[in-house]
Amino acid sequence: MADTPPSLKSWKVAPCKQSLAGALRVPGDKSVSHRAVMFASLADGVSHIRGFLEGEDTRATARVMQQLGVGIDTPAYGERRVHGVGLNGLMAPNAALDCGNSGTAMRLLSGVLAGQSFSSVLVGDASLSRRPMNRIATPLRDMGARISLSSTDTAPIEFSPAGKLQGIRYRCPVASAQVKSAVLLAGLFAEGTTEIVEPVPTRNYTEVMLAEMGAAIEYGDGFARLQGGSRLQAMDVEVPADFSSAAFAIVAACLVPGSHLRLTAVGMNPRRTGLLDVLRMMGASIDITPVQGRTELFDIDVQASPLSGVDVPVETVPDMIDEFPILFVAAACATGITRVRGAAELRVKESDRIAKMAEGLRTLGVRVEETADGADIHGGAMHGGRVDTDGDHRIAMAFAVAGLLAEAPVRIEDVGNVETSYPGFVADFSTIGANIEAI
């Protein structure tokens, strides 16, 4: 029998009758996995990646690099050996390049393809084909790239050969690590210096990894400057566990009475961990311990405790941009009102995350008032019900946690895309004591 199409997969989540307990190592960091396989492809020499996220998003990036002529082996699950072709070694693809559901893949690859002497086309699924791409096309065109988008400024993105790109100084209007990374990657293929200034600092994996691979790059909070033509050296990468995946179990352990959970070997880039600050403001009990001998990895211990609503500081929003669906669930289970503002970017993710969370929580009996750039979430009891995810992985996982706290079972529709970022989510949750049934 054929597999159930992802759009038809659903979960039934039973209210949690016992506390959650144990230790979890969640899968590899998605942001790091995308970049590791992409940058290693452009490097001189062979790079070995361990802890690679075996998710649909990061596999799409690896597949695209293979279509561009890069040899990538899979010695074991979660490992890749990448035979870098050097800065000027990519080859013209003979078909469209499919980024699936991944905004990171599409926007970062755009930076690479803008600087090539061959034509190419990036395509994506229905969700990705609705997301704004003018945010990368504008600066890349300013550098001299020839790019055409659909009439709604969305994918497919077509790249035509242009002359040599020119470095620019770009003041980015949105706080987006994807836009910053696209411009920097194009800068590798440009003449002169490419400089980017951000409205608010965002995750800096691109800067850190390019520097580690030998690129001539300077960076600090909210700015980066790269010398065109910088060659990259192959590098071995150990991908940490993904904080954004860990976030679901962290919030579940805060909320299910009596729980104590440890999330191990998690990457803690300070531009990713805003959720911890907000949960602590709400009264969460969370301890962080460095992993011995691995300064960049941390174990996170969470103990259940009552939470109170807060005003999420606007300056924290970019540091927790992917964690709002699960924060909305924490807010629904807290006493009082949690206010989110300055988060309009949530409306252009895999789904309109403000609208989908508000809709689903209301279905479960929670009072939510939407604003253009956020919401007021009123804590209170949740009853059971049936919620839709619009195919958004983080909405699906957030409502799985809500289901543990609801008074009756919660059915979650269209959960197949959880495979994009967190393969093994259901199995991980069952090892800590949750009951999520795939139906």
Ligand SMILES: O=C(O)C1=C[C@@H](OP(=O)(O)O)[C@@H](O)[C@H](O)C1
């Ligand atoms: O650079 C990255 O790896 C990412 C950046 C963020 O997107 P934006 O740059 O659109 O904020 C984030 O939402 C996404 O999950 C991953």
Ligand SMILES: C=C(OP(=O)(O)O)C(=O)O
């Ligand atoms: C927004 C996300 O990813 P992307 O932009 O890569 O699709 C996410 O994983 O929540």
